[in-house]
Amino acid sequence: MSYYKELKILGFRGFSQEGKIEFAIPNEKEEGSGLTILMGENNSGKTSILEALRMIDIAKSNGNQIEISEGKRNRINGSSVKITLITEEEEEIVLTTEDDSPSAKLKFEKEKMNKNNIYALKSKREMSTFDYTSNGPLSKKQIREYSLDRDSHSNRVREMFWSRLKDIEKKNKKKEYSELIDAIIGKKLEWVLEVNDAEQNYIKYKINEKENHNSEGIGDGIINVFFLAEKLFESEKGDLIVIDEPELSLHPSLQKNVLKKLLKFSKDRQIIISTHSPYFIDSKAIINGAKLIRIVKEEEGIECYSLNNVEIFKKSTENFSNPHILGLVAKEIFFSGDKIILVEGQEDVVYYKKIFDTFINVNTENDLKEKTEKVKNFLFGWGCGGAENARNMLEMFREFGYKKIFCILDGDKKDKMEELKKEYPEYRFTTISKDDIRDKKGKLKKKEIEIIFGIFNSEKDENKRRRLEALGSKEGLLKENGDFKNNESKKEMKELILCMYDYFFEKQ
Known part of the structure; x- marks a missing residue:
């Protein structure tokens, strides 16, 4: 199994100079070994890194080409873009624009090289209440337009999230998918795919024995869990999962549950997240090989700083x-x-x-x-x-x-x-x-001083007593x-x- 080890970005969004990001490589034995965590202030460049991976994902789903809008091409770099994804074998997948054109082409160093799937989840997650989508495949033009404007993942793009859930149901995997959702939420959530009289598809949630409602009435946190679970569930060993802000609208207890799943899945998958939540920093995972990367926007451009000396981290956590x-x-x-x-x-x-x-x-x-x-x-x-x-x-x-x-x-x-x-x-x-x-007073307490006097001296000696009381002060x-x-x-x-x-x- 070959994994992606490094991403290079030049001319895309804030990367006026080439930025390099080294990914964690799963060792397929320890949880968290394949988890890469991007941290940084707002507008520092975290999303640009995830978006660069997503551009490669979209191009792969669109005949190895994509258009990169003018706003995403860095003018300081002459508006040309080069995004390079490198495998452990030093093979490269390169997405480049030609001159000042928005058209970008995806090139593989070897046609038979590793092309692991990339599953990308943006921070803007929406679940439409109703959906007219048919179950048939979309045209290439629809796929391209959909991928640019909405969430995507490789090899199986549908116009609405409802269709993805329909696929899971058709494959008789709804029970497994629901168990993953329940594990994150911490309780059982019953849901079914329904069609109303207007032939609109929608998701019906069962809140209790008497109350049901569609996705219009469900909280953003639960919607986030559905999307997160779907990415993890659809991925396979060796795939790359990219998640922007997994903590969105989630209570801390649910954030902890999401982390547990990310650690488990990153044992044999690469997972890259950007986060503002300390709940997604796990000491054991870092010792197991997870990567912590701090993204900073500086005058010269975006800089990526990694914690490479894990021993110093280990010394602090094991103190x-x-x-x-x-x-x-x-x-x-x-x-x-x-x-x-x-x-x-x-x-x-x-x-x-x-x-x-x-x-x-x-x-x-x-x-x-x-x-x-x-x-x-x-x-x-x-x-x-x-x-x-x-x-x-x-x-x-x-x-x-x-x-x-x-x-x-x-x-x-x-x-x-x-x-x-x-x-x-x-x-x-x-x-x-x-x-x-x-x-600070001395550390010896009055009773301890009395015991010491009882051992060494039958008579009280106030001078010695004061000296004992002063110990450690x-x-x-x-x-x-x-x-x-x-x-x-x-x-x-x-x-x-x-x-x-x-x-x-x-x-x-």
Whole structure:
């Protein structure tokens, strides 16, 4: 079995320069091994990548040719387009336009080369309430027009989704397809294909024993599940499935169920998704071979950054002392913009947020208040799990192409700060003046101290007692409850906020 390993895009939509995307290759043993996850801000280029694959899909269904509209041809590149899909054997499928023409032709390096099916699902998913479609095949012209304007998949294009479901029913596979839908929804959903007196086809859903309705009354989330399930169900081993935003209109519990199916199917299929949801980032899948790719629109064009050093990811996810490091909240690392504040731990995040809120909510000069509000948004997750784990997080930031990271360490980590400065000169590092963000008492509790005295000394020694109580204590910048100790600590935090603001917004 041969899979697609790489996609190159030049001149299509935002790709004024050639962009390269390496896909995950299924190992046919482990779940998630064939899953490629595209992340990035809106309008960063994620959909352009999926659309490029879809263009190849449409051309294959239309006599190896397609017209690419002027709006999708990048003028900076002279309006010519070249999309290249490369297999594991280095064989190429190339879609190119001729000169400044919208006509694009699909060329195969070898006529007998691997041509695995591509199943593409756009983010705009609509299910018509009624459908006049016959069950006969469409003309090539109808297929081409349909493919350009609506969702498509290779080898079997129908004018309406109803016809696809009719095909499943004719093949006596409705039960299997319904089981896939039920597994995602988490309960049984009964549906039938009906024809009304006007000979219109429609889907009837059974809500309960007394209530039925057609697709006009069904929620967008359930419609999304029908489309997702159909793509997975129709695919076969070795196929490529492309899904734009699988999370559309889905409750988090259903997003988790969709992910389970994507992981299962990507064991022996290639699945490429674009997403804004942290629920589709699975640590085990990444360790098994899934690809995480961050798409960024920069001045020079669209850049694609991949996490290649899986070991650093593994070290963070298997840090059992700090299991929250890449938990759901912290997974914003994969969806953040280029500005991030990194602190040592979970407690630091809580106290820095409190500091920011103090400057925002208390009587503060307007300029400082506005700057604090902006800076607060960049505080990352639950910290990096201690200064020793900062290197792993910074390495991930670097691989994902993050440009501005401001790392704050405690005052007793000056040596560590100097090490990190040398390793990551592109980022900014500082330490606070005290050994911790807040005052901390010794870790030994009163009962533990009494036991120690009972063992070593029959008489109480207040001096020893105080020394024991002080074990593990630290002087912090704030009081134990997070309030400022004095004007000096408040002044230091104010200067730190202004320093971060200058780094993020003003000084280059």
